[in-house]
Amino acid sequence: MVADNELELKIYREKVFHELKRRAEALRGVEGRLAEAQCEIDSATRASRTISGTTARIQIENAHRAKLRAALKALEGERTEAKADLERAEQRLKEVDQRLDELLKEGQEV
Numbered sequence: 001m002v003a004d005n006e007l008e009l010k011i012y013r014e015k016v017f018h019e020l021k022r023r024a025e026a027l028r029g030v031e032g033r034l035a036e037a038q039c040e041i042d043s044a045t046r047a048s049r050t051i052s053g054t055t056a057r058i059q060i061e062n063a064h065r066a067k068l069r070a071a072l073k074a075l076e077g078e079r080t081e082a083k084a085d086l087e088r089a090e091q092r093l094k095e096v097d098q099r100l101d102e103l104l105k106e107g108q109e110v
Helices: 002-050 055-109
Strands: none
Touching (some): 002 055
16 A cells, blocks of 8 residues: 555656756746846847937837836746746645655554
């Protein structure tokens, strides 16, 4: 009985571990896109300081920067969600490891 539970937990642990890796990669991807977006905003801001133009051009540049800031904010939300997902997966892995430890102790006592 203990061996069956242990095997099931080990299989589940592998699944949780792979899910943890996938979520970590997803978080890194979001952080990379976030860095790119920030760089683009910084570049657009620097360009607006050096180039002056007509009112229409200034309005277009302002609208573009506003769009970039909105995209950055959305990515920050994605990052927050990805971090929460990663933390939940880490917690699940800890719980499975604790349960495995308990089973091993029970097996040694028998």
